[in-house]
Amino acid sequence: MTDDQKILDSLKDPSTRELAFRHLISKYKERLYWHIRKMVMNHDDADDVLQNTLIKIWNGIDSFRAESSLFTWFYRIATNESITFLNQRKKRMMPGLNDVNEYLLENLESDTYFDGDEWQLTLQKAIATLPDKQRLVFNMKYFDEIKYEDMSEILETSVGALKASYHHAVKKVEEYVKSHDSRIDL
Amino acid sequence: MYEENNIEPEFMKRPRSNPFRTPDHYFDTIEDRIMGAIEHEAKKKTTSATGKIFQLLKPVLGLAASFAVIYLLAYYPIKYFSPKSMVKSETTNISSPETLDAYTFNVSLIDENSLVSTIFSDETDTLSEIKPDELLAFLSTEMTDLEIYTEIQN
Numbered sequence: 001m002t003d004d005q006k007i008l009d010s011l012k013d014p015s016t017r018e019l020a021f022r023h024l025i026s027k028y029k030e031r032l033y034w035h036i037r038k039m040v041m042n043h044d045d046a047d048d049v050l051q052n053t054l055i056k057i058w059n060g061i062d063s064f065r066a067e068s069s070l071f072t073w074f075y076r077i078a079t080n081e082s083i084t085f086l087n088q089r090k091k092r093m094m095p096g097l098n099d100v101n102e103y104l105l106e107n108l109e110s111d112t113y114f115d116g117d118e119w120q121l122t123l124q125k126a127i128a129t130l131p132d133k134q135r136l137v138f139n140m141k142y143f144d145e146i147k148y149e150d151m152s153e154i155l156e157t158s159v160g161a162l163k164a165s166y167h168h169a170v171k172k173v174e175e176y177v178k179s180h181d182s183r184i185d186l
Numbered sequence: 187m188y189e190e191n192n193i194e195p196e197f198m199k200r201p202r203s204n205p206f207r208t209p210d211h212y213f214d215t216i217e218d219r220i221m222g223a224i225e226h227e228a229k230k231k232t233t234s235a236t237g238k239i240f241q242l243l244k245p246v247l248g249l250a251a252s253f254a255v256i257y258l259l260a261y262y263p264i265k266y267f268s269p270k271s272m273v274k275s276e277t278t279n280i281s282s283p284e285t286l287d288a289y290t291f292n293v294s295l296i297d298e299n300s301l302v303s304t305i306f307s308d309e310t311d312t313l314s315e316i317k318p319d320e321l322l323a324f325l326s327t328e329m330t331d332l333e334i335y336t337e338i339q340n
Binding site for chain 1: 197200204206208209213219220
């Protein structure tokens with residue numbers, strides 16, 4: 001029996017449910033946080049989305065069918081929560097902005113928990129200009145080095161479509177980096 | 187694609203480090219915060235369920251309360267200060283079942299024929315007392331109503 005299966009069994013028992021969920025959080029919190037953080041870019045937003053994600057997991061854990069791995073399911077919830085959050089924020093707080101990308105750029109510049117150098121800031125700005133799906137695929141492939149097959153399961157998209165998304169994303173990032181920072185030696 | 191075709195752009199060859207950081211000890215408290223938020227959420231759900239019922243019943247309760255106030259403000263002054271009710275209060279109450287029974291009982295005892303004969307018996311007697319001569323003399327005199335009245339009085 002896998003560790004996840006043991007946790008799931010403990011979650012079904014009301015007397016061990018809370019303890020099991022704490023164990024689950026401690027096992028996946030960092031991976032989920034960084035996945036969300038790369039999507040929303042700002043720490044405060046990432047914290048809100050992580051909380052929403054974990055509450056959603058708690059509320060839906062009874063309906064989880066082991067058709068995919070537990071983490072695949074978590075990743076999917078975190079992805080959906082991130083995209084929903086960005087769309088809501090854009091509508092509520094930034095009615096003047098044209099799209100999510102502008103909100104992300106402002107978010108990135110206002111984030112006090114960004115320690116990157118000039119090159120990393122340019123790269124993140126380039127990523128922020130990508131459409132949601134391409135940004136997601138780029139982050140998962142470039143930073144997390146997730147295999148296309150696993151990504152396909154998480155995002156419920158074909159491997160071919162994911163490869164195409166990544167190809168377009170890399171091209172756009174490259175163009176942005178070249179045009180926005182000539183001082184960076186590529 | 188890039189990997190397969192070996193046409194990776196230059197920026198891809200740079201070291202891929204995470205430029206983001208978190209506040210100190212951020213990950214240490216997540217479990218407690220999440221469990222607290224879950225508890226808070228559950229409480230909010232319970233409260234909002236009760237609140238929803240109240241919200242649904244609010245207009246009905248408001249309407250009922252309004253009717254009750256109108257009833258108290260309008261009914262009692264009308265009841266106690268209207269002329270009809272003041273007359274009522276000064277007369278005998280006959281609406282009690284015992285009194286009504288007594289009345290219906292007495293009426294049922296009266297025979298219809300005896301009632302008719304009682305009503306018309308006095309009238310017959312009065313008419314029989316008037317003599318035809320007196321009646322003719324009365325009718326032949328051309329007296330006004332006033333003259334007749336003064337004569338009777340005298």
